Amino acid sequence: MSAPYVRPLDLKRGRVDLSHGSGGRAMAQLIEELFARELANPYLAQGDDGARLTAPAGRLVMATDAHVVSPLFFPGGDIGSLAVHGTINDVAVMGADPLYLAASFILEEGFALSELARIVASMAAASREASVPVVAGDTKVVERGKGDGVFIATTCVGVLRPGVDCSGANARPGDAVLLSGAIGTHGMAIMSVREHLSFDAPIVSDTAALHRLVAALLTAVPDVHVMRDATRGGVATTLNEIAHQSGVGIRLREEAIAVPPAVEAACELLGLDPLYVANEGKLVIICPPASAQAALTALHSHPLGRDATLIGQVEADVRASVQMQTRLGGRRMVDWLSGEQLPRIC
Amino acid sequence: MKYIDEFRDGDLARGLAAAIRAGTEATREYRFMEFCGGHTHAISRYGIIDLLPESVRLIHGPGCPVCVLPIGRIDQAVRLAVERGVILATYGDTLRVPASHLLSLLRAKALGADVRMVYSTTDALCVARTHPDREVVFLAIGFETTTPPTAAAVLKARDEGLGNFSILCDHVLTPAAMHAILAAPDGVALDGFVGPAHVSTVIGSAPYETFADVYGKPVVIAGFEPLDVMRAIHMLILQVNAGRAAVENEFTRAVTREGNRKAQALMAQVFELRDDFEWRGLGTIPHSALRLRAEFCDFDAELRFDVRYQPVPDNKACACGEILRGIKRPQDCRIFGTACTPENPIGSCMVSSEGACAAHYTYGRFREAAA
Amino acid sequence: MCLALPALVVDASDPERAIVDLGGVRKQVSMALLDGVRAGDYVIIHVGFALQRLDVAEAERTLALFAELGAAALAATP
Numbered sequence: 001m002s003a004p005y006v007r008p009l010d011l012k013r014g015r016v017d018l019s020h021g022s023g024g025r026a027m028a029q030l031i032e033e034l035f036a037r038e039l040a041n042p043y044l045a046q047g048d049d050g051a052r053l054t055a056p057a058g059r060l061v062m063a064t065d066a067h068v069v070s071p072l073f074f075p076g077g078d079i080g081s082l083a084v085h086g087t088i089n090d091v092a093v094m095g096a097d098p099l100y101l102a103a104s105f106i107l108e109e110g111f112a113l114s115e116l117a118r119i120v121a122s123m124a125a126a127s128r129e130a131s132v133p134v135v136a137g138d139t140k141v142v143e144r145g146k147g148d149g150v151f152i153a154t155t156c157v158g159v160l161r162p163g164v165d166c167s168g169a170n171a172r173p174g175d176a177v178l179l180s181g182a183i184g185t186h187g188m189a190i191m192s193v194r195e196h197l198s199f200d201a202p203i204v205s206d207t208a209a210l211h212r213l214v215a216a217l218l219t220a221v222p223d224v225h226v227m228r229d230a231t232r233g234g235v236a237t238t239l240n241e242i243a244h245q246s247g248v249g250i251r252l253r254e255e256a257i258a259v260p261p262a263v264e265a266a267c268e269l270l271g272l273d274p275l276y277v278a279n280e281g282k283l284v285i286i287c288p289p290a291s292a293q294a295a296l297t298a299l300h301s302h303p304l305g306r307d308a309t310l311i312g313q314v315e316a317d318v319r320a321s322v323q324m325q326t327r328l329g330g331r332r333m334v335d336w337l338s339g340e341q342l343p344r345i346c
Numbered sequence: 347m348k349y350i351d352e353f354r355d356g357d358l359a360r361g362l363a364a365a366i367r368a369g370t371e372a373t374r375e376y377r378f379m380e381f382c383g384g385h386t387h388a389i390s391r392y393g394i395i396d397l398l399p400e401s402v403r404l405i406h407g408p409g410c411p412v413c414v415l416p417i418g419r420i421d422q423a424v425r426l427a428v429e430r431g432v433i434l435a436t437y438g439d440t441l442r443v444p445a446s447h448l449l450s451l452l453r454a455k456a457l458g459a460d461v462r463m464v465y466s467t468t469d470a471l472c473v474a475r476t477h478p479d480r481e482v483v484f485l486a487i488g489f490e491t492t493t494p495p496t497a498a499a500v501l502k503a504r505d506e507g508l509g510n511f512s513i514l515c516d517h518v519l520t521p522a523a524m525h526a527i528l529a530a531p532d533g534v535a536l537d538g539f540v541g542p543a544h545v546s547t548v549i550g551s552a553p554y555e556t557f558a559d560v561y562g563k564p565v566v567i568a569g570f571e572p573l574d575v576m577r578a579i580h581m582l583i584l585q586v587n588a589g590r591a592a593v594e595n596e597f598t599r600a601v602t603r604e605g606n607r608k609a610q611a612l613m614a615q616v617f618e619l620r621d622d623f624e625w626r627g628l629g630t631i632p633h634s635a636l637r638l639r640a641e642f643c644d645f646d647a648e649l650r651f652d653v654r655y656q657p658v659p660d661n662k663a664c665a666c667g668e669i670l671r672g673i674k675r676p677q678d679c680r681i682f683g684t685a686c687t688p689e690n691p692i693g694s695c696m697v698s699s700e701g702a703c704a705a706h707y708t709y710g711r712f713r714e715a716a717a
Numbered sequence: 718m719c720l721a722l723p724a725l726v727v728d729a730s731d732p733e734r735a736i737v738d739l740g741g742v743r744k745q746v747s748m749a750l751l752d753g754v755r756a757g758d759y760v761i762i763h764v765g766f767a768l769q770r771l772d773v774a775e776a777e778r779t780l781a782l783f784a785e786l787g788a789a790a791l792a793a794t795p
Contacts, residue, residue: 197743197744198742199741199742200738200743201741261740261741262740262741262742264740265739265740265742266742268720268722268739268740269722269742
């Protein structure tokens with residue numbers, strides 16, 4: 001059932017204006033002709049304020065994320081795909097299967113509908129690929145100058161796999177620390193656009209939904225202690241968070257942490273440390289030492305985990321410090337990030 | 347990365363560590379000051395201390411240009427940004443240096459001042475061209491590595507008739523600081539210097555010959571990479587054992603005796619010596635810093651905007667001065683790691699990633715825990 | 718401040734600005750401080766400028782020396 005519109009949305013040349021957020025006909029048309037059409041699923045088609053969902057058996061997991069990345073489009077993705085992947089991953093690393101997404105859009109007056117259409121199409125593709133529908137949404141419009149094109153907030157609900165207990169507080173001395181692949185590509189893909197670097201082979205963001213990789217891992221190794229996706233602040237920040245939460249130390253080997261050559265070079269040029277550069281498709285995994293090999297095998301069996309490595313181990317440490325043996329054989333701390341290394345990175 | 351990765355090779359490092367161990371004499375200690383922010387950073391970031399025998403001690407000298415900048419110089423930049431509404435263009439490291447009134451350039455930016463980080467003076471000129479209606483001031487800091495790029499920018503601005511571009515000139519000179527260290531009566535005992543890497547590509551190895559001659563201290567110019575630093579330490583140990591005091595060059599692939607003549611000529615064309623200049627921690631040193639020559643006075647922001655330097659004493663608890671002179675280590679400072687951290691830096695040694703305190707805090711503070 | 722790095726000059730057709738390549742990343746840097754730079758040269762870049770040429774023969778000699786010193790010292794270690 002659709003309200004009559006005088007003419008269809010001009011997705012090529014049209015721009016967002018304040019009426020698109022007012023709750024009136026213009027907004028209804030935007031939702032119907034753009035959001036609902038692209039994100040196409042029975043829940044959105046209902047057109048209600050909320051989605052009626054069947055509660056799955058088991059414990060629910062919910063996570064939420066806001067996305068303010070600038071630029072909106074970057075090699076390997078855009079704010080739309082990022083918004084889908086990021087929140088799915090937050091649920092997945094809890095040891096839960098993601099089921100539903102909700103998305104809120106804050107649009108700036110004057111934002112090009114053609115760009116919005118690209119973003120929504122990208123979200124829809126990511127959602128379909130992950131088999132996690134966007135069942136509810138909201139749109140608001142703010143005056144020109146009060147937003148930056150578009151901000152997107154997403155919430156994901158999932159159900160915890162039985163027998164799984166993954167938490168940042170669960171790392172124990174002796175545990176193995178694994179990393180699902182090479183680091184730094186998302187942050188440097190963004191920086192390469194911002195700083196006008198060009199490449200022989202462009203750095204492409206690793207943004208990806210990791211729930212199937214996680215499922216493969218948990219099937220093989222149900223007693224994983226910690227999983228986290230290493231987003232803002234990079235692997236270093238994620239490890240410090242875990243060390244702090246669990247009250248343990250973490251010891252790494254630099255040689256085991258893979259950094260793609262182009263990322264390494266771009267980091268050198270911009271004075272950045274790859275350990276602190278954001279990723280959007282990488283997992284840090286901490287598991288009992290006896291399960292490390294099985295975990296690696298499971299990760300390697302999945303395309304997103306092909307390059308997984310064992311990067312270190314957990315030790316008792318009252319200071320909860322993260323230290324690394326450098327490729328030279330000396331030691332350094334891998335401290336919390338101070339200040340903002342890369343603003344608006346995800 | 348060619349000519350970078352090879353100089354970070356773990357196997358070669360182990361070999362050099364063995365050579366250093368073999369070179370040290372059992373009965374003596376070796377104290378070397380490194381004088382280059384890049385070396386401070388490399389030593390900490392790669393954990394080079396772990397590869398050296400205990401008898402070799404590395405002391406961080408005033409090689410971090412941000413760290414030697416007195417508070418009053420940052421205040422000048424903040425004043426221009428906040429009170430005069432200029433676009434203040436600066437290299438990243440100066441953004442968080444604490445200045446007066448609880449401000450920093452970053453805090454000023456949060457309050458609405460137009461402070462912009464640039465990677466290059468070229469970018470600063472670009473900003474000036476893009477905003478012809480605004481005044482653009484570049485905060486020109488650094489030793490002789492960054493001075494030629496500033497000179498080139500000023501010349502370009504003059505040639506283009508860029509009337510809205512000027513610089514706050516805070517360029518300082520490496521040899522002057524080395525003299526100050528060596529001549530200080532309460533100075534730390536030193537056996538030699540690890541000479542700065544990229545400053546030396548510009549000024550050459552010749553300017554260091556006086557230190558060897560006058561003070562009897564060997565100087566070995568070292569490249570940037572960890573293997574370079576290790577080999578330079580090895581060369582210093584051998585000189586000290588032999589009782590020699592000469593200038594040697596480890597960084598032969600980039601440093602010659604004369605240096606980069608063109609860069610030196612550009613510096614001489616645009617800049618002249620200030621009579622004296624206050625350095626954080628080292629006091630006022632004559633002929634240690636540069637200002638624009640009179641013919642370039644239009645590009646001198648101090649004159650253009652009439653912002654005079656006002657000295658501001660350091661926080662009483664801050665030991666940056668002694669740390670910069672190598673008399674204290676970061677961990678000897680009362681407020682290191684407590685009141686003064688990278689998140690809340692009290693002194694400039696904690697702000698720049700090349701500063702001794704920041705480097706130790708970020709990469710090495712676990713060592714006290716183990717000791 | 719970004720550290721200084723050696724990079725390969727890949728395009729020196731503009732005497733004022735060259736394109737350099739570092740590990741597959743290409744960037745434009747100013748040649749205002751160096752004369753006669755050609756494609757194929759290695760230069761040290763810092764804050765967007767080429768500061769000095771890198772002598773690749775010396776670089777290789779230096780690495781060879783490191784290897785020699787290391788081998789000798791390790792061989793002598795009991």
